[in-house]
């Protein structure tokens with residue numbers, strides 16, 4: 386039998402390919418090898434949902450890194466600016482709104498949450514990346530962590546420098562966020578935040594610096610993992626219940642109960658509490674000093690508000706730690722709730738969603754121990 390007949394067609398093709406690859410430059414050969422080891426067998430379908438922020442911001446010059454205009458560039462241009470995205474996923478963009486995130490509202494959250502749930506219910510969507518301003522990114526991440534009804538990855542991403550700046554961090558952050566959203570290891574991890582090569586849990590992450598690119602941190606508890614070498618590397622997972630394991634359903638909601646935050650400080654007065662109650666607040670988060678302590682000038686306003694049916698949650702302005710129930714106030718007697726380890730802005734979100742289910746303080750306290 387002739388040699389040609391002994392060799393199958395696929396084998397001939399493989400040999401020809403090997404000869405061709407062997408004859409190209411070492412740089413190309415190396416790039417081919419890297420792609421071969423990192424490219425998933427079937428690329429994930431990722432939707433990039435754009436909402437605005439600095440990642441879509443433009444400055445007057447390449448050195449304008451403060452005083453620029455956020456929320457200017459549309460999602461198609463964001464995607465075009467990172468052609469490498471096509472190598473890690475099948476991406477498509479959708480602009481749900483275009484705002485600087487200091488102007489976030491409950492209505493925009495409901496719109497975003499409903500759209501994310503619709504997209505994730507589709508069999509041709511494997512994960513979602515949400516581009517967002519960094520100022521309230523942690524709040525949107527926790528809101529979605531509580532209302533998304535899917536285990537598929539949802540990743541929030543932003544940038545600290547506008548798209549026009551030298552060393553803009555948006556492109557690499559968007560690239561890494563897409564890798565994370567396409568990663569099988571990210572399934573079931575809740576809503577995550579990916580900036581500066583780090584993966585943080587939506588519940589725990591907070592913005593800690595006004596301007597540096599390493600601003601997102603998870604005080605004390607630490608981040609979940611790294612984005613490095615075109616891969617997501619996880620070292621821990623969120624324990625608190627999230628996404629498919631929560632009791633919250635926004636599908637029929639058009640508004641959220643009004644909850645406001647009152648800040649604690651030396652010489653504080655009862656004025657803000659009374660004003661919020663008069664304006665119709667259903668709940669007040671008190672961002673107390675230390676372990677959630679309340680100034681003696683403010684405590685009577687909180688107890689009066691509680692008697693009128695307003696839910697009072699003691700939280701803290703310090704940035705980490707658990708509020709001890711019946712520690713700095715007799716919460717059982719006052720019928721107050723404590724925020725567990727949620728910072729005031731996140732406690733507000735959980736109380737709003739909790740109030741869509743119940744006004745019972747014991748039930749609300751259970752939720753703060755659960756999520």
Ligand code: SIN
Pocket residue numbers: 437438439440455456484485486487517518519520521543544545
């Ligand atoms: C914003 O939050 O929209 C502006 C600031 C930023 O994205 O870093």
